[in-house]
Structure formats: structure tokens, C-alpha cells
Amino acid sequence: MKTETRHEHFEPPSLLGTILRKLHIDIPLFIGLLLASLLSFVILYSAGSQDMDILIRQGERVGLAFLLMTIIAHIDPYQFKRYSTLLFGLGVLLLIAVLIMGQIGKGAQRWLEFGILRFQPSEMIKLTTPMMIAWYLAEQPMPPKPKQLAIAVLLIAVPTLLIAKQPDLGTALLVVSSGAGVLFFAGLSWLFIAAIIAICSALTPILWHFMHDYQRDRVLTFLNPEADPLGRGYHIIQSKIAIGSGGIYGKGWLGSTQSEFDFLPESSTDFIFAVFAEEFGLFGGLSLLTLYLLIIARCLYIASQAQDSYSRLLASSLSFTFFVYVFVNIGMVIGILPVVGVPLPLISYGGTSIVTLLSGFGILMSIHTHKKFR
Amino acid sequence: MYTIKDLSVENRIFINRIVAAFCVITVLTSGLIIRLIYLQIVGHEHYSLLAKDNSVKIVPLVPTRGMIYDRHGKVLAENTPSYSLELIPEQISNMDETLLRLQTLLDIPTDKIELFQKLRKRQKRFVSTPLLLSMNDEELAKFAVSRPYFPGVDIHTRLVRHYPYSDLAAHVIGYVSRINEAELKDLPISEYRGSTHIGKLGIESSYEIDLHGKTGYAEIETNVQARLLNTLNEVNPDPGADLYLSLDIDLQKTAYNALTGFNGAVVAIDIKTGGVLVFVSRPGFDPNPFVVGIANDAYQALQTSENQPLYNRALRGLYPPGSTIKPFIALAGLEFEAINPQQRLNCPGYYQLPGVDHQYRDWKKGGHGSVDLNQAITESCDVYFYRLASMLGIDHMHSFLQQFGFGEKTGIDLIGEKTGLLPSREWKLAQKKQSWYPGETLITGIGQGYLQVTPLQLARATATLANQGHVVTPFLVDKIVRAHETSPGPEIYQETITLKQENVNTVIDGMINVVHSSRGTAKGINTHINYQIAGKTGTAQVLGIKQNAKYNENSIDFKFRDHALFISFAPANDPKIAIAVIVENGGHGGSVAAPIAGQVIKQYLKESP
Numbered sequence: 001m002k003t004e005t006r007h008e009h010f011e012p013p014s015l016l017g018t019i020l021r022k023l024h025i026d027i028p029l030f031i032g033l034l035l036a037s038l039l040s041f042v043i044l045y046s047a048g049s050q051d052m053d054i055l056i057r058q059g060e061r062v063g064l065a066f067l068l069m070t071i072i073a074h075i076d077p078y079q080f081k082r083y084s085t086l087l088f089g090l091g092v093l094l095l096i097a098v099l100i101m102g103q104i105g106k107g108a109q110r111w112l113e114f115g116i117l118r119f120q121p122s123e124m125i126k127l128t129t130p131m132m133i134a135w136y137l138a139e140q141p142m143p144p145k146p147k148q149l150a151i152a153v154l155l156i157a158v159p160t161l162l163i164a165k166q167p168d169l170g171t172a173l174l175v176v177s178s179g180a181g182v183l184f185f186a187g188l189s190w191l192f193i194a195a196i197i198a199i200c201s202a203l204t205p206i207l208w209h210f211m212h213d214y215q216r217d218r219v220l221t222f223l224n225p226e227a228d229p230l231g232r233g234y235h236i237i238q239s240k241i242a243i244g245s246g247g248i249y250g251k252g253w254l255g256s257t258q259s260e261f262d263f264l265p266e267s268s269t270d271f272i273f274a275v276f277a278e279e280f281g282l283f284g285g286l287s288l289l290t291l292y293l294l295i296i297a298r299c300l301y302i303a304s305q306a307q308d309s310y311s312r313l314l315a316s317s318l319s320f321t322f323f324v325y326v327f328v329n330i331g332m333v334i335g336i337l338p339v340v341g342v343p344l345p346l347i348s349y350g351g352t353s354i355v356t357l358l359s360g361f362g363i364l365m366s367i368h369t370h371k372k373f374r
Numbered sequence: 375m376y377t378i379k380d381l382s383v384e385n386r387i388f389i390n391r392i393v394a395a396f397c398v399i400t401v402l403t404s405g406l407i408i409r410l411i412y413l414q415i416v417g418h419e420h421y422s423l424l425a426k427d428n429s430v431k432i433v434p435l436v437p438t439r440g441m442i443y444d445r446h447g448k449v450l451a452e453n454t455p456s457y458s459l460e461l462i463p464e465q466i467s468n469m470d471e472t473l474l475r476l477q478t479l480l481d482i483p484t485d486k487i488e489l490f491q492k493l494r495k496r497q498k499r500f501v502s503t504p505l506l507l508s509m510n511d512e513e514l515a516k517f518a519v520s521r522p523y524f525p526g527v528d529i530h531t532r533l534v535r536h537y538p539y540s541d542l543a544a545h546v547i548g549y550v551s552r553i554n555e556a557e558l559k560d561l562p563i564s565e566y567r568g569s570t571h572i573g574k575l576g577i578e579s580s581y582e583i584d585l586h587g588k589t590g591y592a593e594i595e596t597n598v599q600a601r602l603l604n605t606l607n608e609v610n611p612d613p614g615a616d617l618y619l620s621l622d623i624d625l626q627k628t629a630y631n632a633l634t635g636f637n638g639a640v641v642a643i644d645i646k647t648g649g650v651l652v653f654v655s656r657p658g659f660d661p662n663p664f665v666v667g668i669a670n671d672a673y674q675a676l677q678t679s680e681n682q683p684l685y686n687r688a689l690r691g692l693y694p695p696g697s698t699i700k701p702f703i704a705l706a707g708l709e710f711e712a713i714n715p716q717q718r719l720n721c722p723g724y725y726q727l728p729g730v731d732h733q734y735r736d737w738k739k740g741g742h743g744s745v746d747l748n749q750a751i752t753e754s755c756d757v758y759f760y761r762l763a764s765m766l767g768i769d770h771m772h773s774f775l776q777q778f779g780f781g782e783k784t785g786i787d788l789i790g791e792k793t794g795l796l797p798s799r800e801w802k803l804a805q806k807k808q809s810w811y812p813g814e815t816l817i818t819g820i821g822q823g824y825l826q827v828t829p830l831q832l833a834r835a836t837a838t839l840a841n842q843g844h845v846v847t848p849f850l851v852d853k854i855v856r857a858h859e860t861s862p863g864p865e866i867y868q869e870t871i872t873l874k875q876e877n878v879n880t881v882i883d884g885m886i887n888v889v890h891s892s893r894g895t896a897k898g899i900n901t902h903i904n905y906q907i908a909g910k911t912g913t914a915q916v917l918g919i920k921q922n923a924k925y926n927e928n929s930i931d932f933k934f935r936d937h938a939l940f941i942s943f944a945p946a947n948d949p950k951i952a953i954a955v956i957v958e959n960g961g962h963g964g965s966v967a968a969p970i971a972g973q974v975i976k977q978y979l980k981e982s983p
Contacts, residue, residue, distance in 0.1 A: 142384045184395070187387035234563075244413040244421025282414040289403060296399060304392050312388055316395065323399050327406065334409050 024073040024369040026302065032295040033069075033361060036346035037062050039288070044349055046254045047267045047275040054268065058349055065358035072362030076370050080363060081135055081310045087124075088132035088155075094121035095162040122171045123356040125159045127363070129175050130321070133182040134313035142309070143187030152183055167212055170328070170341035177324040181317035185303075219338050236335050239274035243334060250281030268349040270341060273333045288347075292326050299361075302368045311367045318360045325357075433501070433594060434568030437587030438533060440614030442547060442577060444623040445649070445852065450547050451578065453533035457514055459506040463494055465526030472524065473505075479520060480513050482506060489552075489667065493570075504570070507666045508534060535571065535665045539623060541658030542630055545686040546621060546650075546788070546850060548576020549661035565589050571665070577617065577850060580789045584854055587614035618853040620649025620863075628977050629654045632970040636960055637681055638937075639688040641833035641848075642953040642974055645943065648837075648846045648866055650786070651951065652974060653830075655687040690792045692826040693956055696912030697754045697963070698941045699775075699821035701839060701881050703762060704747055706774040708877040712765045715747040715880045725760040727812055734760050734816050737913070751884030752894050754911060756820050763819025768810055771818060772798040777871045778835040779845070780827055786848045787864045794831055797824035822915060829956050832941055837952035840908070840943035842878055843871035846952075882908050886946050895964040896940065899972030905945035907975060911963030912939035935959040940967035944975045951978050 040062070041055055048054040098121055133152050140148050156179035164172040184193070208216065242256065256267075256278045267275050277285045299319030306312035325345040331337035333344075343353050413421065442451035459476070466472050473487055482505070490505045506513070509529070517529065535550045550571040553561070557572060566572070568589060573579040590611035629640040633656040642652035659676055663669070676684055685691070707713045723741030724733040736742070736756040742749070750758035763771065776782070781796025795801075797818065799810040817823040827835075830848060837846040851863035885908035888894040895911040914937040938960030943952040953971045960966035 141380070143387060185388060185391045187384070187391060240413060240417075241421050241424045243410070244417040245425035247414055247418045247422070277410070277414070282410055285410050285414070286407065289406065293399070293403060297396070300392055300396060304389060309384065316388075316392060320395055320399075323402075327402050330406050334406065334413060336405070336409050 023070055024365060025070065026298075026365045026368050029295065029298045029302070029361060029365065032291065032298060033066075033346065033358065036291060036295070037066075039291075040347045040349075042253070043272055043276050043279075043347060044268060046256060046279060047272050048349065054349060061354055065355045068355060069358040069362035069365070072359055073365035073369065075366055077308075077311050077314075077363070077367045080131060080314070080366070081138070084128070084131040084135035088128040091121055091125040091128045092159055092162065094119075095125060095159060097121070099162060099165060120352050122163045122166065122168060122175075123352045125163070126171065126174055126178060126321070126356055127318075127360055129156060129159055130178040130182050130314055130317040133179045134310050134317065137182060137186045138309035138313060143189060144183065146192075149183065149188065149192060152179070156180065168341065173328065173340060174321060174324060174342065178317055178321040181320040182313050184320070185313055185316040235271065235339060239271050239333050240335050242274040242278040246278035246281045248282045250277070250279045250284055253279055255279050270329065270339075270343055270348060271333055272348050273330050273344050276347070277334075289326075289330075292323075292345075296323050299364055302364050306367050307371055315364050315367050318364060322357070322360070432591050434564075435590040435592055435608070435611045436568040437589060437611035438613045439535065439550070439571075440585040440587065440616045440855075442585075442617045442619065444619055444621045444626075445651075446622065446624075447618075448623050449538060450543060450619065450621070450623065452536050452538065454536040455531050456508040456534035458504045458530050458532050459509060459513075459517065460502040460504045460528055460530045461490075461494075462502050462526045462528075472527065476505070476524070476527065480506070480516060485670065486667075493552075501568075502528070502530065504530070504532070507532070537661050537665075539627075540660045540662065541683075543621065543623065543626055543653070544576070544658045544661045545655040545688065546576050546619075546653045547661070548573060548578035548580075549664045550574065550578050551664045552667060574664070575661075576788060577619070580787055581617055581851060581854075584615040585617065588612035613857065616855040617851050618855065619850050620644060620647070620651065620852045621653060621850060622651045622978070625974055625978055626652050626654060629970065629974050630656060630658070632973050633957065636957045636966075637687070638955070638957040638960065639691055639829040640953065640955050640970060640974065641688050641829045642951055642978070643833050643837045643846060643848050645837045645841050645846060645949045645952050648848050649852055650848050650850050651978065652953070653688050653850070655685070655689070655691070657681050657683040659683040686790065687956070687958075688829045689786070689788055690790060691828060691956070692792060692794060693829070693937055693939070694823070694825055694914040695821040695827045695832060696914035696937070696939050697756075697821055698832060698910050698912035698939045698954075699819075699825065700751060700754065700759055701885055701910050701941075702775055702778060702835065703759055703766070703771065703819050704751060704884065705839070705873070705877060705881045706766055706771060707747075707762045708880060709774065709873060710766060710770055712770075713747065713762060718744045718746050719750075719758055719761060720744050721755050721757040723757070725757045725816070727764070727816070730813075732813065734813070747880065748884045748887060749893075751881065751910065752887035752891050754888075754895050759819045760816045763815050764812065766815075766819075768797070768799060768815045768818065771815070772796060777845075778838055779831055780825075780835060784830055784834045784848050785864075786830060787850050791830070792828050794828050795824055795826040821912060829954050832939075832956075833952055833954035836941040836943055836954060837949075838871070839878070839881070840949035840952050842875060843873040845869040845871065882946060885910055885942075889942075889968075896942075896968035898964065899968050903976060903979075905979065906947065907942055907944040907972070908946040908949075909940060909942035909968060909971065911968060912941070913937070913961070913963050914939060916959065935961055938963045938966040940964075940971050942968070942971045942975065944979060951975055 041058065044054055044058055132155055136152060136155065137144055137148065144152065156176060160172050160175050160179075163175060208219075211219075245251075256275050273285075273288075276288065280287075296319055299322065300316065303312050303315035303319055306315050322345060325342060328337060328340065328342045329344045329348075332339050332342070345357050346354065439453060441449060441453070444450055459480070461469075461472070463469060473490075476482060477484075477487060486506065490503065494503050509517075514529065517524075517527075521527075537544070537547060537549065539547075551574045552570060553566065553572045558566070561572070565586070565588070569586065573582040573585060578585065588611060590609040592605055592609070593607040594605050625642065629642070629652045633640065633654065636656065638656055640652050640654040641650065643649070644651055657679075663672060708715065721736060721741040721743060723736045723739055725736075726733055734756070737754070741757065742753050742755045745753065745755050745758055747758075749755065766774075775796055781794055783791045783793055797814070802808055802810050802814075802824075814823055818825055834846055834848050837848075838844070845868065847866045847868075849864050849866065853863065854861045886906050888911065889896050889907045889909045890900050891897065896909050899907065899909075916934050916936060936959070938955075938957040940955045940963045941953070942955075943949045951974075953974055955967040955971045957967045957970070
């Protein structure tokens with residue numbers, strides 16, 4: 001496995017420095033990501049009923065993701081800026097293609113098939129949307145004026161609506177937050193931010209009208225899970241039982257009774273935090289949150305040190321989106337947010353999300369290691 | 375326009391925002407932490423109790439599926455007790471070893487084991503999961519002896535769906551079968567948590583929600599071995615509704631048996647209500663094996679059989695109507711005043727369009743001589759209808775036939791109905807990118823060419839004609855009977871085609887002569903009755919016959935022989951039943967299809983005069 005061989009290279013520090021510089025890797029961030037990935041294996045082993053196949057498949061994906069991160073870290077950030085519009089346009093076209101294919105195949109479809117390769121355009125758009133908005137705003141004087149705000153909102157709305165139509169509410173949410181993040185860091189006036197929040201709350205009833213039945217059910221279930229204990233409320237009730245029964249110190253590794261007896265559905269994917277909190281308790285939960293905060297802090301530091309507008313907008317937005325991932329997932333598992341399909345970043349099993357996530361960190365590393373002047 | 379960027383201002387804003395973002399992140403994370411503390415410290419005791427060994431489990435209570443009866447209350451689908459071998463995974467320490475021992479003891483085929491493994495994965499570990507359904511006496515005895523050696527394995531009595539009439543009405547009633555992965559995704563999870571079967575075809579499928587009922591649940595207290603300690607709360611299931619069909623299973627049997635030796639379809643409709651009395655598609659198939667899980671090779675045999683027993687011919691079979699379309703064309707001629715009924719026409723045995731060499735032939739060599747409208751229907755003179763079609767034109771024919779429901783679904787309460795094809799200029803331009811040719815109008819007039827109908831459409835159009843233009847909408851479910859209320863079947867939309875009664879009666883007179891005149895094409899069925907039957911025979915070409923070639927029934931392969939058709943209703947003066955019969959490769963409508971209709975009509979009118 002890729003990750004482990006790299007881990008061994010940590011032994012001689014003088015050599016390490018040279019290698020990492022050549023690799024364009026940011027050491028603190030890399031260590032944080034590596035720790036989270038290793039933790040992922042530990043939890044998956046328990047949550048997946050000690051199934052080695054799951055670990056091997058996850059290992060392949062994590063290896064691929066780290067490789068991709070390293071490759072992206074090598075690319076000069078100038079190139080990201082140069083190709084931002086092109087990549088964004090391509091992403092939108094692919095989303096439309098998915099929608100058309102889905103219509104032909106009847107039913108929800110999120111990926112395109114290229115021979116053996118399965119490609120999910122909505123993953124790509126998670127990165128290209130902030131790139132596009134950063135590219136657009138970096139050219140203008142900041143903070144953004146109403147006209148720029150309007151154009152940026154339009155640019156975010158197109159991919160978001162296409163994804164929401166798939167329908168994939170979780171991803172749509174992440175795309176919105178990555179685009180909105182750029183606007184926030186570009187210095188969008190607080191007045192506008194307040195206005196947007198007000199408008200959004202006013203639009204909620206309209207949005208409700210356009211939601212799929214199952215999406216409405218999720219919101220209703222979130223508001224009152226006990227109403228449907230056999231059906232949709234089941235996830236939330238069971239995950240609260242798992243977390244609560246974990247207590248301060250947890251039941252110990254492999255000690256989860258709730259996932260063991262299949263009470264907890266999706267225990268390896270979206271609800272993995274429940275298993276983690278059951279086995280490692282409040283203590284473990286706080287440790288994991290601390291690890292996430294450290295990663296985010298490092299990312300924000302990288303953003304603050306970036307030397308041009310495009311880089312700092314992109315870097316800060318990616319950092320913020322990573323936090324949104326964490327917050328939305330844990331929030332839904334502990335029952336303070338509705339259940340939308342967002343995995344726990346770096347920990348959840350499967351999905352192409354880990355590849356996208358680490359690609360984003362690759363961009364951050366590239367920004368940090370390609371400085372023109374010191 | 376280019377504005378100069380103020381870098382120091384931008385820097386300041388940006389750093390401010392980074393700080394702001396970090397504050398937001400800290401606040402939100404604190405929210406998460408507070409909630410975790412609430413769950414894991416404050417709520418710890420409460421949740422531990424719930425998670426503990428002596429815990430409350432919620433088990434589904436599955437409703438019994440509704441029965442299906444025919445119009446006289448005969449049972450078409452019932453639930454019979456059946457013994458099944460079931461395993462509770464939670465109580466079995468070594469599943470693989472247990473399965474292996476069971477396999478040797480009872481000689482269980484491997485595919486059943488695989489099915490069980492699949493089933494087990496999507497259920498809770500404490501739910502009893504069936505391995506063998508409908509065990510026979512020998513298996514029961516063998517297991518009873520070794521039972522102590524199999525903890526967690528038990529014999530259960532389950533209700534299994536049974537269809538006493540087997541292949542007779544399989545296409546109408548349909549069947550239930552194990553829920554598959556794809557269906558599971560679309561089903562309401564809570565409603566089907568305990569259900570193993572779902573309707574897959576026919577009434578079982580189109581009335582699934584009514585038949586299934588509403589799942590209840592019980593909150594039970596259990597110990598480590600998942601043994602029931604105490605039931606805390608119970609919400610009883612609502613049993614599924616019983617369905618009463620308009621179908622007459624004895625009449626169905628008569629029609630089915632009358633078709634012996636052929637593939638084909640018979641549909642009979644109660645004209646007064648639209649209730650479907652007979653809905654036969656032959657060959658049929660036995661739906662019972664599907665309930666317990668049909669063996670792979672048996673299913674393959676059904677699927678690959680040349681006779682296509684799984685194919686619902688009555689609902690989905692597309693046939694050219696042949697001469698059975700003629701009464702409708704004749705009525706169109708009268709309604710559009712293209713002809714009057716006394717007008718006579720010489721039939722030399724062929725028809726030619728002006729300036730074209732091609733001869734459109736009559737089925738009778740040498741022709742019918744001088745015929746009026748009544749005789750043209752009675753003797754099924756093709757030349758008369760070529761000429762009438764040519765006078766009407768395709769546009770009039772299309773709009774008129776459409777009113778009788780050709781080219782559109784009848785709206786029957788079964789899933790999968792075909793629309794058939796009623797050609798028009800617009801259709802041909804859109805589909806074939808060609809304009810409409812006059813010759814195509816002629817052959818449409820005798821029910822050949824592009825025109826395609828389902829047996830159900832044909833029966834419905836016949837019923838509508840017999841009903842003086844009051845459109846009949848066929849349905850199968852007459853009554854839905856629940857515990858506290860009875861509701862009628864599907865809502866019927868009533869429409870009426872504006873027709874002159876004398877025109878309709880003129881056409882019906884021709885159809886009466888088809889059966890009762892000495893020259894009628896179906897005169898063989900007019901015996902032993904004290905009422906009149908109106909009908910029309912039809913023969914639909916399967917094979918195109920070349921201009922100068924001669925069609926010889928005996929010299930060609932059976933599967934290329936013509937389809938025999940017959941539409942009919944009776945009594946002619948007060949119509950009660952309308953029927954359409956299609957006999958694939960049956961040859962002549964008069965000799966093969968008409969007697970089948972005759973049998974059904976006579977039996978029905980004898981029982982309910």
C-alpha cells in the first residue's frame with residue numbers, strides 16, 4: 001500500500017526533507033491526512049464486521065487518492081487558474097450528459113461509464129466550481145459588487161441545480177458551500193450575506209414544493225424520528241443509541257454492539273461516526289474533531305500565506321468546504337441536521353469522495369509549495 | 375473597463391475573513407461537541423439501557439394478503455398454510471456449518487442456500503428467515519427427528535399464496551413472488567420490512583397496495599438469545615383487501631378449453647357495465663411455482679418456448695383485425711354519408727385504383743356479384759370495402775375508428791397494456807418519413823396494412839358498437855372489500871360517440887346475417903338458441919401473398935397460416951355480452967374462431983338470461 005511505504009520514509013529526517021520538497025508536499029498537512037486515513041482503516045475494520053475485502057478496496061482507493069494528490073501538488077497553481085473556465089465548462093457539460101443518460105436509463109444516475117472507468121462528474125464539479133468563482137472574482141477588484149455577486153450566484157446555481165436534479169442533495173450542498181465560500185473570502189459585505197440568508201429562508205417553502213417525496217420524508221423524519229421507527233426514523237434513532245451508549249470512554253475497539261447486531265444501518269459509510277463514537281466514546285469523538293480542526297487550521301494558514309488572489313480564494317474555499325463536510329456529516333449522525341448523503345471525510349468507506357478530497361488537498365499543497373517569492 | 379486593485383485593502387479584508395471563518399468553524403464545532411456531551415454524558419444511561427441486552431426491539435407484524443374471487447365468489451387466489459424451515463441467524467453460532475448439515479440431511483439444492491444467504495443479509499439478525507418453503511411430509515419427518523441438534527432452526531407455518539385454477543387465468547390474476555433487490559429500493563421500507571413477497575403480474579401487481587394491507591409492529595422486550603420476554607406495545611396490521619373480479623371463471627374455462635390446440639386470445643365483456651367476463655391468453659402457465667421460487671431451467675423453458683406462454687396475448691398481442699374492422703368502416707360510411715345502404719355495387723373479384731395496374735383482390739375468386747351494404751357485411755365482400763375506404767379516405771377512417779378506442783389504451787386495470795396502431799397521414803410521415811399512399815387506404819379498409827389491434831381493444835370496440843356508441847371501458851376489479859368498508863373498482867369514464875341509431879342498426883343487421891343468413895360466414899353457430907347473435911368473421915394475413923400467387927392453406931407451414939378472428943355480441947336486440955376471439959394460425963374466422971365465441975355466448979346467456 002502506498003500510504004505505508006511512505007510512512008517508512010519518515011525514519012531519516014534529513015533525507016525526508018529533500019524528498020518532500022521534491023514531491024511538493026506540505027508535511028504538517030500530509031501527516032494530518034495520513035493519520036485520518038489510518039484511523040479510517042481502524043474503524044472500518046470494526047464497522048465492516050471485520051471484513052478484509054472492505055479494507056483492501058478502501059486501501060486501493062486511498063492509495064490512488066494519495067497518488068493523485070501528489071501529482072496535483074506538482075502542478076503550478078498558475079495552470080489551475082489558466083484552465084479554470086475550461087474545466088468548469090467541461091464539468092457542467094458532463095453533468096448534463098449524466099442527466100440525459102439518466103433520463104434514457106430511467107431513474108437516478110450519477111456517473112458516466114467510460115469502458116471500465118466509472119466517472120462521477122458531480123465529484124469533479126466540487127473542485128471546479130470554486131476554481132471558476134475564484135478565477136472570476138480574482139480578476140475584479142474586491143470586495144465583489146452586486147453585479148459580480150449576481151454573476152457568481154448564477155455560476156454556482158447552474159451545476160447545483162443539475163446535481164440537485166440527479167437527485168443528490170448532499171453533493172449539491174457541498175457545491176453551493178464551495179462557491180459561496182469563495183464569495184465570503186473575497187470579502188462579500190456582511191450586509192449581502194445577511195440579505196442572502198434572509199432570501200434563502202423565505203424561499204424554503206418554495207423549495208419544499210419542488211422536493212422529491214423521499215427528500216421531504218427525510219426532513220420530516222429529522223424533525224420527528226420517533227414517528228416512523230420501522231422506516232425512515234430508524235437510522236437516526238439507532239445512531240443516537242449507538243453514540244449515547246458509548247459514554248465518555250467508549251466500549252473499546254471492536255466493542256460496538258449496535259453495528260455488530262446490524263441495528264445500525266450504513267455503519268461503514270455515512271453513519272460510520274456513530275460506530276466510532278460508540279467504540280471510542282466522547283474522548284475519541286473529541287480527538288477526531290481536534291484532528292479535523294488541525295487539518296483545517298493548517299489549510300487556512302496555507303490560504304493566508306498564498307501570494308495571489310486566485311490562490312488564496314481557492315485555498316480558503318477548499319478549506320472551508322472540508323469543514324462543511326465534517327459538520328454536515330457529524331451533525332446528521334448525532335441528529336442535529338437532516339439526513340443528507342454526505343460521507344465523513346477521509347473516514348467513510350467507499351465513494352469517489354476520498355479521491356476528490358485528496359485532489360483538493362493536492363491543490364492546497366501546490367499553492368503552498370510553488371511560491372514565486374519569499 | 376479596468377479598475378486598479380488596491381492590494382493592501384484586499385489583503386486586510388482577506389485576513390479578516392480568514393479569522394472570521396475560523397471563528398464560525400469554532401462556534402459550529404462547539405455545537406457538535408455540546409451535542410456529543412449531551413448524548414454521551416447526560417443521555418448515556420438512557421441510551422445504554424436501550425442498547426443493553428435486555429432491550430426493546432421493534433418487529434414488524436405482517437398483514438395477511440387479500441384474497442381474489444371471481445364474480446360468483448369462487449376463489450382465484452388464496453393463502454394456504456405451508457411448512458417452512460426457518461433459521462434465526464442471531465441464535466446460530468456457526469452458520470456455514472449448520473447450513474452444510476441441513477443440506478446433507480434434507481438434500482437442499484445449492485441455489486436455495488444461496489437465495490437464503492442473500493435474504494439473510496438484508497434482514498435483521500433476529501428475524502426468522504426461510505430456507506425451505508412448502509416442505510413435504512418426508513422432509514418434515516426427517517427434520518423433526520434431528521431438531522434438537524439444530525438450535526435456532528425451526529419449522530414455521532407460513533401462509534403461501536396459492537392459485538387453484540393454475541394456468542387458466544394466470545395472465546389476469548398474475549402471481550406474487552419474492553421481492554428482489556431492485557424492487558426493494560423503490561418500496562416503502564417500513565411497509566415491507568416483514569414481507570417476503572410482492573405481486574409481479576396481473577391483478578396481483580396492479581392492486582398490490584390494496585392486497586398487501588398495512589404492516590403493523592410490536593415493541594418487544596428480548597434477552598440476549600432474542601427470546602421474547604414481554605410485549606410492550608402492539609400496533610396491529612391491517613389485513614389486505616379482498617378483491618372481487620368481474621371475471622367468470624367457469625366461462626373463462628370454457629373459452630380456454632375451446633382454444634385447445636391453438637395459441638390465441640379470447641376477451642369477453644359485460645356490455646352493460648364494462649366488466650371483463652373472460653380474459654384468456656393461451657397458452658397459459660402455472661403461476662404457483664413462481665410463488666415458492668421457480669427453478670431456473672423451468673423458467674428458461676417458459677421464456678424460450680416458441681409458443682411464448684408468458685406473453686399476455688389478450689392485453690399485449692398485436693394483430694391486424696382483418697375483416698372484423700368492416701362493421702366499423704361500414705358505420706363510418708353511413709355516418710359520413712359516403713354511401714346509402716341500398717346502393718348496390720358489382721364485385722368482379724378485384725378492385726383497381728384509377729390509372730393503376732395493381733389489382734386488389736377479393737378473398738372470393740370471381741367475386742360476389744352485385745352486393746348492397748348488408749350483403750357486403752354478411753359475405754365479407756372485400757371489393758365493396760376497398761371502394762368504401764377509397765371514398766372515405768384515411769383521414770375520416772382514422773378519426774372515426776379512434777372514437778372506438780383503436781390506437782389507444784382501453785384503460786383496463788392491468789399494467790402493461792399495448793396501444794396498438796391506428797395509422798394516419800401524420801403517423802406515417804413521422805414514423806416512415808413517407809407520405810400516405812391511396813393503396814394503403816384500401817387495405818386499411820379491410821383491416822390489413824399498418825392497422826394493429828389488441829384482442830382487448832377489439833372486444834371493447836365491439837361492445838361500444840353493440841352499446842349504440844356508449845363507450846365501454848373494460849375493468850377487472852368489481853369490488854374492493856376491506857374490513858370496514860367496500861369500495862368499487864376503478865372509476866369508469868363514460869363517453870358517448872354521436873351516432874344515428876338507424877345507421878347502427880343497419881350495420882347490426884348485416885352482422886346478424888353473418889350468423890343467421892344462409893350465406894353468412896359464421897352460420898355454423900346459429901343452432902340451439904332462441905335469440906340472435908351478431909358477429910363478424912375475420913382472417914388476418916401473416917404472410918404477404920404475391921400478386922399472382924395463390925394462397926393454399928394446406929401447402930404452407932403452420933406458423934405462416936392466417937390468423938382467424940371473430941367479433942360478436944348477443945342477444946342482438948338487447949346486447950349483454952361482447953366478445954373478441956383471435957386464433958393464431960387458425961385459418962378461417964368462420965370455421966375456427968366463431969365456434970369458440972358461440973360456446974362462450976351460449977353458456978353465458980344460459981346462466982344469466
